Amino acid sequence: MERVFVLGGGATKVGEEWEKSLRQLFVEAALKAVGDAGISLRDVEALYVGNMSSGVLQGQEHLGSLMATWLGIPGVAACKVEGACASGGVAVHQAYLAVASGMYDCVLVGGVEKMTDAVVYDLTTALMMADDYEYAASTGASFVGLNALVYRYYMKKFGVRQEDIAMFAVHDHKYAARNPLAQFQFEVTLERVMKSPLIADPIRLFECAPVSDGAAALVLCSERFAARIGASELVEIAASTMATDTLSLSDRADLTTLRATRLAVERAYKMARIEPSDVDVLEVHDAFTILGVIHLEDLGFAKKGEGWRLVVEGEVERDGRIPTNMSGGLKARGHPVGATGVYQVFEIYQQLKGIAPNQVSDAEVGLAQSVGGVGGTVSISILKRVR
Protein backbone atom coordinates (compact mmCIF):
# COMPACT_ATOMS: atom_id res chain seq x y z
CA MET A 1 0.00 0.00 0.00
CA GLU A 2 1.03 3.59 -0.64
CA ARG A 3 1.55 5.94 2.30
CA VAL A 4 -1.21 8.56 2.53
CA PHE A 5 -0.76 12.16 3.70
CA VAL A 6 -3.09 15.01 4.60
CA LEU A 7 -1.86 17.88 2.48
CA GLY A 8 -4.39 20.48 3.58
CA GLY A 9 -7.79 21.09 5.06
CA GLY A 10 -10.52 23.64 5.52
CA ALA A 11 -13.97 24.05 7.03
CA THR A 12 -16.84 26.47 7.32
CA LYS A 13 -17.96 27.79 10.69
CA VAL A 14 -20.58 25.41 12.04
CA GLY A 15 -23.93 27.04 12.70
CA GLU A 16 -27.35 27.92 11.33
CA GLU A 17 -26.38 29.13 7.87
CA TRP A 18 -29.70 30.39 6.58
CA GLU A 19 -28.12 32.17 3.60
CA LYS A 20 -25.97 29.26 2.39
CA SER A 21 -27.02 26.17 0.47
CA LEU A 22 -25.69 22.61 0.68
CA ARG A 23 -23.48 23.11 -2.36
CA GLN A 24 -22.23 26.54 -1.24
CA LEU A 25 -21.08 25.14 2.09
CA PHE A 26 -19.28 22.28 0.38
CA VAL A 27 -17.57 24.43 -2.23
CA GLU A 28 -16.48 26.94 0.43
CA ALA A 29 -14.80 24.20 2.52
CA ALA A 30 -13.29 22.52 -0.54
CA LEU A 31 -11.72 25.77 -1.78
CA LYS A 32 -10.21 26.39 1.66
CA ALA A 33 -8.74 22.88 1.71
CA VAL A 34 -7.28 23.19 -1.76
CA GLY A 35 -5.84 26.60 -0.88
CA ASP A 36 -4.35 25.27 2.36
CA ALA A 37 -2.79 22.35 0.45
CA GLY A 38 -1.27 24.73 -2.07
CA ILE A 39 -2.56 22.79 -5.05
CA SER A 40 -4.86 23.55 -7.95
CA LEU A 41 -8.34 22.06 -8.21
CA ARG A 42 -7.09 20.60 -11.52
CA ASP A 43 -4.75 18.36 -9.51
CA VAL A 44 -7.74 16.57 -7.95
CA GLU A 45 -8.30 13.14 -9.49
CA ALA A 46 -11.16 11.91 -7.30
CA LEU A 47 -13.77 13.49 -5.03
CA TYR A 48 -15.62 11.88 -2.12
CA VAL A 49 -18.61 13.66 -0.56
CA GLY A 50 -19.67 12.51 2.91
CA ASN A 51 -23.34 13.23 3.54
CA MET A 52 -26.20 11.50 5.32
CA SER A 53 -29.53 13.04 4.45
CA SER A 54 -29.44 15.30 1.38
CA GLY A 55 -32.10 13.09 -0.21
CA VAL A 56 -34.73 13.73 2.45
CA LEU A 57 -33.59 17.17 3.63
CA GLN A 58 -32.88 18.82 0.26
CA GLY A 59 -34.49 16.41 -2.20
CA GLN A 60 -31.02 16.17 -3.71
CA GLU A 61 -28.92 13.11 -4.43
CA HIS A 62 -26.05 12.51 -6.87
CA LEU A 63 -23.75 14.73 -4.82
CA GLY A 64 -20.60 13.49 -6.59
CA SER A 65 -21.53 15.05 -9.91
CA LEU A 66 -23.20 18.05 -8.25
CA MET A 67 -20.11 19.04 -6.26
CA ALA A 68 -17.73 18.27 -9.15
CA THR A 69 -19.83 20.62 -11.28
CA TRP A 70 -19.83 23.42 -8.70
CA LEU A 71 -16.10 23.00 -8.11
CA GLY A 72 -15.51 23.33 -11.83
CA ILE A 73 -13.92 19.90 -12.11
CA PRO A 74 -16.50 17.75 -13.92
CA GLY A 75 -14.60 14.78 -15.24
CA VAL A 76 -13.14 13.60 -11.91
CA ALA A 77 -14.24 10.35 -10.32
CA ALA A 78 -16.79 11.44 -7.70
CA CYS A 79 -19.46 9.98 -5.46
CA LYS A 80 -21.43 10.47 -2.24
CA VAL A 81 -20.46 8.33 0.73
CA GLU A 82 -23.13 7.52 3.31
CA GLY A 83 -22.77 5.85 6.70
CA ALA A 84 -25.36 7.76 8.73
CA CYS A 85 -23.69 10.09 11.27
CA ALA A 86 -20.31 8.52 10.37
CA SER A 87 -20.64 9.50 6.70
CA GLY A 88 -17.74 11.97 6.92
CA GLY A 89 -15.43 9.51 8.65
CA VAL A 90 -16.35 6.80 6.17
CA ALA A 91 -15.69 9.22 3.28
CA VAL A 92 -12.20 9.85 4.69
CA HIS A 93 -11.69 6.07 4.82
CA GLN A 94 -12.75 5.71 1.16
CA ALA A 95 -10.47 8.58 0.12
CA TYR A 96 -7.64 6.96 2.09
CA LEU A 97 -8.20 3.66 0.26
CA ALA A 98 -8.23 5.47 -3.09
CA VAL A 99 -4.73 6.86 -2.48
CA ALA A 100 -3.38 3.85 -0.55
CA SER A 101 -4.32 1.58 -3.44
CA GLY A 102 -2.07 3.53 -5.78
CA MET A 103 -4.99 4.36 -8.05
CA TYR A 104 -4.97 8.12 -7.34
CA ASP A 105 -2.24 10.51 -6.16
CA CYS A 106 -4.45 13.44 -5.16
CA VAL A 107 -7.95 13.14 -3.73
CA LEU A 108 -10.37 15.68 -2.29
CA VAL A 109 -12.66 14.44 0.48
CA GLY A 110 -15.30 16.53 2.15
CA GLY A 111 -18.38 16.19 4.29
CA VAL A 112 -21.45 18.38 4.26
CA GLU A 113 -24.83 18.54 5.96
CA LYS A 114 -27.48 21.23 5.75
CA MET A 115 -29.92 20.48 8.55
CA THR A 116 -31.74 23.79 9.00
CA ASP A 117 -33.69 23.36 5.75
CA ALA A 118 -36.11 21.08 7.63
CA VAL A 119 -38.39 21.59 10.64
CA VAL A 120 -37.52 19.67 13.78
CA TYR A 121 -39.95 16.74 13.47
CA ASP A 122 -38.90 16.05 9.89
CA LEU A 123 -35.29 16.21 11.02
CA THR A 124 -36.16 13.76 13.81
CA THR A 125 -37.64 11.44 11.18
CA ALA A 126 -34.58 11.78 8.94
CA LEU A 127 -32.08 11.09 11.75
CA MET A 128 -34.02 7.99 12.79
CA MET A 129 -33.26 6.58 9.34
CA ALA A 130 -29.86 5.76 10.85
CA ASP A 131 -31.67 2.87 12.53
CA ASP A 132 -34.18 0.27 11.29
CA TYR A 133 -37.10 2.07 9.64
CA GLU A 134 -39.38 -0.96 9.58
CA TYR A 135 -38.87 -2.33 13.09
CA ALA A 136 -37.45 0.49 15.22
CA ALA A 137 -38.68 3.77 13.75
CA SER A 138 -42.18 2.25 13.49
CA THR A 139 -42.39 2.27 17.31
CA GLY A 140 -42.10 6.05 17.43
CA ALA A 141 -38.56 5.90 18.81
CA SER A 142 -36.43 8.92 17.95
CA PHE A 143 -32.67 8.80 17.52
CA VAL A 144 -32.28 10.65 20.83
CA GLY A 145 -34.57 8.02 22.35
CA LEU A 146 -32.32 5.14 21.25
CA ASN A 147 -29.36 6.79 22.95
CA ALA A 148 -31.53 7.40 26.00
CA LEU A 149 -32.07 3.62 26.26
CA VAL A 150 -28.30 3.17 26.37
CA TYR A 151 -27.96 6.03 28.89
CA ARG A 152 -30.45 4.63 31.42
CA TYR A 153 -29.07 1.11 31.05
CA TYR A 154 -25.50 2.34 31.59
CA MET A 155 -26.36 4.35 34.72
CA LYS A 156 -28.18 1.39 36.22
CA LYS A 157 -25.52 -1.19 35.33
CA PHE A 158 -22.56 0.81 36.65
CA GLY A 159 -24.31 2.90 39.31
CA VAL A 160 -23.20 6.21 37.74
CA ARG A 161 -24.99 9.53 38.38
CA GLN A 162 -26.31 11.53 35.43
CA GLU A 163 -24.44 14.62 36.69
CA ASP A 164 -21.13 12.83 36.16
CA ILE A 165 -21.98 11.87 32.58
CA ALA A 166 -23.46 15.27 31.74
CA MET A 167 -20.08 16.86 32.59
CA PHE A 168 -19.04 15.89 29.06
CA ALA A 169 -21.20 18.75 27.73
CA VAL A 170 -19.58 21.24 30.11
CA HIS A 171 -16.17 20.03 28.94
CA ASP A 172 -17.01 20.45 25.24
CA HIS A 173 -18.39 23.98 25.69
CA LYS A 174 -15.23 25.04 27.51
CA TYR A 175 -13.15 24.36 24.39
CA ALA A 176 -15.74 25.45 21.82
CA ALA A 177 -15.65 28.85 23.51
CA ARG A 178 -12.20 29.33 21.98
CA ASN A 179 -12.77 27.64 18.59
CA PRO A 180 -13.74 30.13 15.86
CA LEU A 181 -15.32 27.28 13.84
CA ALA A 182 -17.61 26.24 16.71
CA GLN A 183 -21.37 26.71 16.73
CA PHE A 184 -21.54 27.47 20.46
CA GLN A 185 -18.64 29.72 21.45
CA PHE A 186 -19.59 29.97 25.11
CA GLU A 187 -19.23 27.97 28.30
CA VAL A 188 -22.09 26.32 30.21
CA THR A 189 -22.43 25.20 33.82
CA LEU A 190 -23.48 21.72 34.89
CA GLU A 191 -26.52 23.30 36.51
CA ARG A 192 -27.61 24.78 33.17
CA VAL A 193 -27.17 21.40 31.47
CA MET A 194 -29.17 19.58 34.14
CA LYS A 195 -31.97 22.18 34.06
CA SER A 196 -32.37 22.12 30.27
CA PRO A 197 -35.57 20.50 28.94
CA LEU A 198 -35.92 16.72 28.62
CA ILE A 199 -35.86 15.51 25.00
CA ALA A 200 -35.99 11.76 25.63
CA ASP A 201 -35.60 10.83 29.30
CA PRO A 202 -33.04 10.91 30.76
CA ILE A 203 -31.38 12.91 27.94
CA ARG A 204 -31.70 16.68 28.25
CA LEU A 205 -31.36 19.25 25.47
CA PHE A 206 -27.89 20.39 26.59
CA GLU A 207 -26.63 16.81 26.45
CA CYS A 208 -27.42 16.57 22.72
CA ALA A 209 -25.38 17.68 19.75
CA PRO A 210 -27.25 20.55 18.06
CA VAL A 211 -28.88 20.91 14.65
CA SER A 212 -26.09 22.29 12.46
CA ASP A 213 -25.07 23.32 8.98
CA GLY A 214 -21.48 22.98 7.87
CA ALA A 215 -18.86 21.47 5.60
CA ALA A 216 -15.24 20.41 6.01
CA ALA A 217 -12.74 19.14 3.46
CA LEU A 218 -9.28 17.61 3.24
CA VAL A 219 -6.79 17.01 0.46
CA LEU A 220 -5.15 13.58 0.68
CA CYS A 221 -2.15 12.66 -1.41
CA SER A 222 0.52 10.04 -2.03
CA GLU A 223 4.20 10.37 -1.12
CA ARG A 224 4.92 10.81 -4.81
CA PHE A 225 2.56 13.75 -5.12
CA ALA A 226 3.87 15.41 -1.93
CA ALA A 227 7.43 15.14 -3.25
CA ARG A 228 6.41 16.52 -6.63
CA ILE A 229 5.01 19.71 -5.14
CA GLY A 230 7.79 19.95 -2.57
CA ALA A 231 5.55 19.67 0.49
CA SER A 232 7.30 19.33 3.86
CA GLU A 233 6.31 18.83 7.51
CA LEU A 234 3.63 16.39 6.51
CA VAL A 235 0.85 14.75 8.46
CA GLU A 236 0.42 11.08 7.63
CA ILE A 237 -2.68 8.96 8.00
CA ALA A 238 -1.04 6.14 9.91
CA ALA A 239 -4.26 4.15 10.10
CA SER A 240 -7.74 4.35 8.63
CA THR A 241 -10.23 1.65 9.55
CA MET A 242 -13.94 1.06 9.88
CA ALA A 243 -16.22 -1.61 11.30
CA THR A 244 -19.91 -2.33 11.69
CA ASP A 245 -22.17 -3.77 14.37
CA THR A 246 -25.81 -4.84 14.25
CA LEU A 247 -27.94 -1.92 13.11
CA SER A 248 -30.28 -1.96 16.10
CA LEU A 249 -29.74 -2.18 19.86
CA SER A 250 -32.24 -5.04 20.05
CA ASP A 251 -29.75 -7.39 18.39
CA ARG A 252 -26.93 -6.62 20.83
CA ALA A 253 -25.96 -8.56 23.94
CA ASP A 254 -24.17 -5.56 25.52
CA LEU A 255 -25.73 -2.11 25.34
CA THR A 256 -22.85 -0.31 27.05
CA THR A 257 -20.11 -1.08 24.50
CA LEU A 258 -20.01 -0.18 20.83
CA ARG A 259 -18.47 -3.32 19.41
CA ALA A 260 -17.76 -1.55 16.12
CA THR A 261 -15.54 0.95 17.98
CA ARG A 262 -13.55 -1.87 19.55
CA LEU A 263 -13.13 -3.71 16.25
CA ALA A 264 -12.14 -0.61 14.29
CA VAL A 265 -9.76 0.77 16.91
CA GLU A 266 -8.00 -2.55 17.55
CA ARG A 267 -7.23 -2.73 13.83
CA ALA A 268 -6.18 0.91 13.79
CA TYR A 269 -3.78 0.65 16.75
CA LYS A 270 -2.20 -2.39 15.08
CA MET A 271 -1.98 -0.68 11.70
CA ALA A 272 -0.38 2.47 13.18
CA ARG A 273 1.78 0.36 15.52
CA ILE A 274 0.75 2.37 18.59
CA GLU A 275 -0.93 1.87 21.97
CA PRO A 276 -3.70 4.07 23.41
CA SER A 277 -1.05 5.70 25.63
CA ASP A 278 0.71 7.01 22.50
CA VAL A 279 -2.29 9.16 21.53
CA ASP A 280 -1.64 12.85 22.27
CA VAL A 281 -4.99 14.25 21.17
CA LEU A 282 -8.40 12.68 20.65
CA GLU A 283 -11.69 13.56 18.94
CA VAL A 284 -14.68 11.40 19.89
CA HIS A 285 -18.19 11.29 18.49
CA ASP A 286 -20.17 12.54 21.48
CA ALA A 287 -23.54 13.07 19.81
CA PHE A 288 -24.86 12.66 23.37
CA THR A 289 -22.92 12.95 26.65
CA ILE A 290 -23.32 9.24 27.38
CA LEU A 291 -21.70 8.33 24.07
CA GLY A 292 -18.64 10.46 24.83
CA VAL A 293 -18.18 8.52 28.06
CA ILE A 294 -18.66 5.14 26.39
CA HIS A 295 -16.19 6.04 23.62
CA LEU A 296 -13.42 6.85 26.14
CA GLU A 297 -13.87 3.31 27.44
CA ASP A 298 -14.17 1.50 24.10
CA LEU A 299 -11.12 3.32 22.68
CA GLY A 300 -9.01 1.98 25.54
CA PHE A 301 -8.62 5.06 27.76
CA ALA A 302 -10.77 3.93 30.68
CA LYS A 303 -12.21 0.75 32.16
CA LYS A 304 -15.84 -0.08 31.45
CA GLY A 305 -18.13 2.03 33.60
CA GLU A 306 -15.38 4.54 34.43
CA GLY A 307 -15.08 6.74 31.33
CA TRP A 308 -16.84 9.59 33.16
CA ARG A 309 -13.97 9.74 35.65
CA LEU A 310 -11.61 11.04 32.94
CA VAL A 311 -13.94 14.00 32.45
CA VAL A 312 -14.70 14.69 36.12
CA GLU A 313 -11.03 14.33 37.11
CA GLY A 314 -9.72 16.57 34.32
CA GLU A 315 -7.82 13.90 32.34
CA VAL A 316 -9.45 15.04 29.09
CA GLU A 317 -8.34 18.66 29.49
CA ARG A 318 -5.76 20.28 27.22
CA ASP A 319 -2.99 19.56 29.71
CA GLY A 320 -4.48 16.25 30.91
CA ARG A 321 -3.52 12.65 30.18
CA ILE A 322 -5.68 12.40 27.07
CA PRO A 323 -6.80 15.79 25.69
CA THR A 324 -10.22 15.15 24.15
CA ASN A 325 -12.50 17.18 21.88
CA MET A 326 -10.31 20.28 21.76
CA SER A 327 -12.63 21.38 18.92
CA GLY A 328 -15.60 21.50 21.29
CA GLY A 329 -16.84 18.10 20.15
CA LEU A 330 -20.16 17.33 18.58
CA LYS A 331 -21.95 18.99 21.48
CA ALA A 332 -20.49 22.47 21.08
CA ARG A 333 -18.41 22.61 17.89
CA GLY A 334 -21.65 21.37 16.35
CA HIS A 335 -22.74 18.27 14.44
CA PRO A 336 -23.57 18.81 10.76
CA VAL A 337 -24.05 15.05 10.58
CA GLY A 338 -22.33 13.97 7.36
CA ALA A 339 -19.57 16.57 7.77
CA THR A 340 -18.65 15.79 11.37
CA GLY A 341 -16.18 12.99 10.62
CA VAL A 342 -14.21 15.30 8.34
CA TYR A 343 -14.27 18.15 10.91
CA GLN A 344 -12.76 15.70 13.41
CA VAL A 345 -9.87 14.69 11.15
CA PHE A 346 -9.35 18.36 10.23
CA GLU A 347 -9.06 19.21 13.95
CA ILE A 348 -6.45 16.45 14.43
CA TYR A 349 -4.58 17.66 11.34
CA GLN A 350 -4.47 21.18 12.79
CA GLN A 351 -3.27 19.85 16.15
CA LEU A 352 -0.39 17.97 14.51
CA LYS A 353 0.52 21.04 12.44
CA GLY A 354 0.55 23.11 15.63
CA ILE A 355 -2.15 25.52 14.42
CA ALA A 356 -5.23 24.40 16.37
CA PRO A 357 -7.24 27.00 18.33
CA ASN A 358 -6.88 24.91 21.51
CA GLN A 359 -3.41 23.62 20.71
CA VAL A 360 -2.11 20.63 22.68
CA SER A 361 1.61 21.18 23.15
CA ASP A 362 3.82 19.05 20.95
CA ALA A 363 1.05 16.76 19.68
CA GLU A 364 2.53 14.03 17.47
CA VAL A 365 -0.23 11.41 17.28
CA GLY A 366 -3.97 12.05 17.08
CA LEU A 367 -7.04 9.84 16.80
CA ALA A 368 -10.52 10.64 15.49
CA GLN A 369 -13.52 8.36 15.98
CA SER A 370 -16.73 8.77 14.00
CA VAL A 371 -19.93 6.88 14.79
CA GLY A 372 -22.96 6.13 12.61
CA GLY A 373 -26.31 5.36 14.23
CA VAL A 374 -26.00 3.91 17.73
CA GLY A 375 -22.70 2.32 16.72
CA GLY A 376 -23.86 0.48 13.61
CA THR A 377 -20.84 2.00 11.84
CA VAL A 378 -17.59 3.31 13.31
CA SER A 379 -14.58 4.75 11.51
CA ILE A 380 -11.20 5.46 13.08
CA SER A 381 -8.42 7.69 11.74
CA ILE A 382 -4.98 7.85 13.36
CA LEU A 383 -2.75 10.70 12.18
CA LYS A 384 0.96 11.12 12.84
CA ARG A 385 3.25 14.09 12.39
CA VAL A 386 6.12 13.25 10.04
CA ARG A 387 9.37 15.16 10.39
Place this chain on the structure above:
Amino acid sequence: MGVPVPSPPRYWRERRVKYRLLGSVCKSCGRAYYPPRLVCPECGSTELAEVKLPERGRVLSFTVIRTPPRDFLGQEPYVVALIELENGARLLGQVVDVEPEEVEVGMEVESVFRKCREQGEEGIIEYGIKWRPPLLPKSDA
Protein backbone atom coordinates in the same frame (compact mmCIF):
# COMPACT_ATOMS: atom_id res chain seq x y z
CA MET B 1 -40.57 17.08 3.20
CA GLY B 2 -42.99 14.22 3.79
CA VAL B 3 -40.44 11.58 4.62
CA PRO B 4 -40.56 8.80 3.76
CA VAL B 5 -43.39 8.38 1.25
CA PRO B 6 -46.44 6.57 2.72
CA SER B 7 -46.54 3.13 1.14
CA PRO B 8 -49.54 0.76 1.26
CA PRO B 9 -47.57 -2.17 -0.29
CA ARG B 10 -44.87 -1.85 2.33
CA TYR B 11 -47.31 -1.91 5.21
CA TRP B 12 -49.21 -4.83 3.65
CA ARG B 13 -45.99 -6.79 3.28
CA GLU B 14 -45.08 -6.27 6.97
CA ARG B 15 -48.52 -7.04 8.42
CA ARG B 16 -47.99 -10.73 9.12
CA VAL B 17 -44.80 -10.26 11.12
CA LYS B 18 -46.06 -7.17 12.93
CA TYR B 19 -49.61 -8.32 13.74
CA ARG B 20 -48.65 -11.84 14.83
CA LEU B 21 -45.26 -10.96 16.33
CA LEU B 22 -43.25 -13.47 14.34
CA GLY B 23 -39.56 -14.06 14.84
CA SER B 24 -36.79 -16.59 14.27
CA VAL B 25 -34.91 -19.02 16.46
CA CYS B 26 -31.49 -20.04 15.20
CA LYS B 27 -31.21 -23.84 15.03
CA SER B 28 -27.46 -23.59 15.42
CA CYS B 29 -26.85 -21.18 18.34
CA GLY B 30 -30.37 -21.02 19.78
CA ARG B 31 -30.71 -17.24 19.76
CA ALA B 32 -34.14 -15.75 19.13
CA TYR B 33 -34.83 -12.69 16.99
CA TYR B 34 -37.52 -10.26 16.02
CA PRO B 35 -38.26 -9.94 13.11
CA PRO B 36 -37.55 -13.26 11.28
CA ARG B 37 -34.10 -13.53 9.65
CA LEU B 38 -32.59 -15.45 6.77
CA VAL B 39 -29.14 -15.41 8.39
CA CYS B 40 -28.33 -15.45 12.11
CA PRO B 41 -26.51 -12.19 12.99
CA GLU B 42 -24.73 -13.98 15.84
CA CYS B 43 -23.37 -17.21 14.31
CA GLY B 44 -24.04 -16.82 10.58
CA SER B 45 -26.17 -19.96 10.29
CA THR B 46 -28.88 -20.00 7.64
CA GLU B 47 -30.83 -22.66 9.54
CA LEU B 48 -33.48 -20.64 11.33
CA ALA B 49 -37.03 -21.58 12.29
CA GLU B 50 -39.81 -19.02 12.05
CA VAL B 51 -41.66 -18.86 15.35
CA LYS B 52 -44.52 -17.02 17.01
CA LEU B 53 -42.75 -15.00 19.71
CA PRO B 54 -43.86 -14.99 23.38
CA GLU B 55 -46.39 -12.32 24.25
CA ARG B 56 -44.68 -11.51 27.54
CA GLY B 57 -41.38 -9.94 28.39
CA ARG B 58 -39.67 -7.42 30.64
CA VAL B 59 -38.35 -3.90 30.21
CA LEU B 60 -34.54 -3.74 29.89
CA SER B 61 -34.45 0.04 29.45
CA PHE B 62 -36.90 2.78 28.49
CA THR B 63 -37.22 6.40 27.50
CA VAL B 64 -39.99 8.97 27.25
CA ILE B 65 -40.18 10.52 23.79
CA ARG B 66 -40.96 14.24 24.10
CA THR B 67 -39.82 15.36 20.64
CA PRO B 68 -41.31 12.81 18.23
CA PRO B 69 -40.86 12.17 14.51
CA ARG B 70 -43.58 13.70 12.32
CA ASP B 71 -45.79 10.60 12.12
CA PHE B 72 -46.06 10.47 15.92
CA LEU B 73 -46.79 14.16 16.54
CA GLY B 74 -49.57 14.57 19.07
CA GLN B 75 -48.87 11.24 20.81
CA GLU B 76 -46.05 12.68 22.95
CA PRO B 77 -45.06 12.10 25.65
CA TYR B 78 -44.96 8.33 25.13
CA VAL B 79 -42.74 5.54 26.41
CA VAL B 80 -40.48 3.49 24.12
CA ALA B 81 -38.74 0.54 25.72
CA LEU B 82 -36.22 -2.12 24.87
CA ILE B 83 -38.03 -5.31 25.81
CA GLU B 84 -36.66 -8.81 26.29
CA LEU B 85 -39.24 -11.50 25.59
CA GLU B 86 -39.45 -14.75 27.53
CA ASN B 87 -37.41 -16.63 24.89
CA GLY B 88 -34.63 -14.00 24.86
CA ALA B 89 -35.66 -12.16 21.69
CA ARG B 90 -35.36 -8.39 22.10
CA LEU B 91 -37.36 -5.67 20.42
CA LEU B 92 -38.34 -2.03 20.68
CA GLY B 93 -41.92 -1.18 21.53
CA GLN B 94 -44.17 1.41 23.10
CA VAL B 95 -45.32 0.78 26.67
CA VAL B 96 -48.91 1.96 27.09
CA ASP B 97 -51.76 1.98 29.63
CA VAL B 98 -49.36 3.23 32.29
CA GLU B 99 -48.07 6.68 33.22
CA PRO B 100 -44.49 7.31 32.05
CA GLU B 101 -43.42 7.93 35.68
CA GLU B 102 -44.62 4.44 36.64
CA VAL B 103 -42.52 2.56 34.09
CA GLU B 104 -39.49 0.81 35.61
CA VAL B 105 -36.55 -1.21 34.40
CA GLY B 106 -37.37 -4.89 34.99
CA MET B 107 -41.15 -4.46 34.90
CA GLU B 108 -43.19 -7.15 33.14
CA VAL B 109 -45.18 -6.34 30.03
CA GLU B 110 -47.53 -8.16 27.69
CA SER B 111 -48.39 -7.52 24.08
CA VAL B 112 -51.53 -5.69 23.04
CA PHE B 113 -52.86 -4.86 19.56
CA ARG B 114 -53.12 -1.10 19.02
CA LYS B 115 -53.23 1.71 16.51
CA CYS B 116 -49.65 2.83 15.91
CA ARG B 117 -49.48 5.78 13.52
CA GLU B 118 -51.01 7.56 10.59
CA GLN B 119 -48.92 7.87 7.44
CA GLY B 120 -49.75 11.51 6.79
CA GLU B 121 -53.20 12.92 6.00
CA GLU B 122 -54.17 10.46 3.29
CA GLY B 123 -51.96 7.45 3.96
CA ILE B 124 -52.46 4.16 5.76
CA ILE B 125 -53.43 4.08 9.43
CA GLU B 126 -51.00 1.55 10.87
CA TYR B 127 -51.81 -0.98 13.55
CA GLY B 128 -49.46 -3.29 15.40
CA ILE B 129 -48.19 -4.53 18.74
CA LYS B 130 -47.60 -2.35 21.78
CA TRP B 131 -46.86 -3.42 25.37
CA ARG B 132 -48.66 -2.89 28.68
CA PRO B 133 -48.42 -4.11 32.28
CA PRO B 134 -50.02 -7.61 32.32
CA LEU B 135 -53.73 -7.61 33.11
CA LEU B 136 -53.57 -11.05 34.71
CA PRO B 137 -50.82 -12.90 36.57
CA LYS B 138 -48.96 -15.51 34.53
CA SER B 139 -51.12 -18.63 34.08
CA ASP B 140 -48.23 -20.98 34.85
CA ALA B 141 -47.15 -19.02 37.95
